Amino acid sequence: MLPDVGQESRRSPPNHSTKAGPTPVPVPSTHPLYMLYTSGSTSRPKAVTRDTGGYLTALRWAAEKVFGVRAGDVFWTDSHPGWVMGHSFTVYGALVTGATTVVYEGSPVDTPDPSAFPRIIAEYGVSVLFTTPMTLRRIRAASPEDRPFGSGGSPLRAVFLASERVEPELMDWTGPFFGCPVVDNWWQTETGWPIASNCLGLGLLPVKPGSVARPLPGYRVEILDEDGRPLPPGEQGHVTIPLPLPPGCLTTLWNDDERFAETYLKNFPGHYDTSDAGHLDEDGYLSRAAPTTSILMYSLVDRLWRNAKKAAGIVFCSAGLSKGVPVTDMAEWLGHRAPTSPTRPTSTSCPTPPTVSGP
Structure with missing residues (x-):
């Protein structure tokens, strides 16, 4: 649980210069930062390997431009570091931006009850919430109140969703419940940060139900057929990203370059294969299939x-x-x-x- 500290304390961390601490060790920007295992739909886990410089650069940009988080804000990513959401924005993204991050032990939906979610948001002045549709479905099913923040209103500027497709009716419920805009976005463990999203920090685009808006700078999404030919707007096919991948994405699979190439690069030469299906519309908005x-x-x-x-x-x-x-x-x-x-x-x-x- 966060300590009850004022805004000025969040902006100005205490000075520990008089105490002996660890000595920073310089590393190349391409130095591996961490490995995070993901299996996807296979039975063999894959050790996604992330570099240091490119990853932190991408997260610093995404935290401010996509999520609208600034130094001094309180950013709550409702995910532990065992998932990529937790690694990217509970830990690195929030802190490299100078924001306060919320770390909650246990599920805030039922630890001790669903009221914990709005209580934490109100008590600590959470500016931006990043959660999952599954969590929201559980809150909706268990919440006795339609407007949990009372007359004071919610401190939230936006709620962001990821990890799975979200049904439009859940989006419609979430906005009034939290009293702020709701933004869907899409990415993968492999990419480390959103591929496509509406951007709070750059100005929100019109929302299209079922779409995660447009690909972000650094990503050029192409929809290909089985033979690798580009498909026109509105036609569903394989969602791919022409190489090179932007900063922050995986550099390889740990000790398995061959499987990295086999899994992501072989099916459509010159493209990263997301293994997802979807389509782009005439405005460049991306929608994924189930x-x-x-x-x-x-x-x-x-x-x-x-x-x-x-x-x-x-x-x-x-x-x-x-x-x-x-x-x-x-x-x-x-x-x-x-x-x-x-x-x-x-x-x-x-x-x-x-x-x-x-x-």
């Missing part, structure tokens, strides 16, 4: 539901959940409305699976 992983997840939920009548005690257990959740509750949590739920398990831990005989 990712295959989401389709597979919904297919899995449907299949589990069909079997739920035979095994009503099926529960999901994950590191992100503090208790088992019945299959139909999980289906609702994913946005899939299932029929009447079976009885919720009374145990707060994952039950021991029954012994199954036969093949």
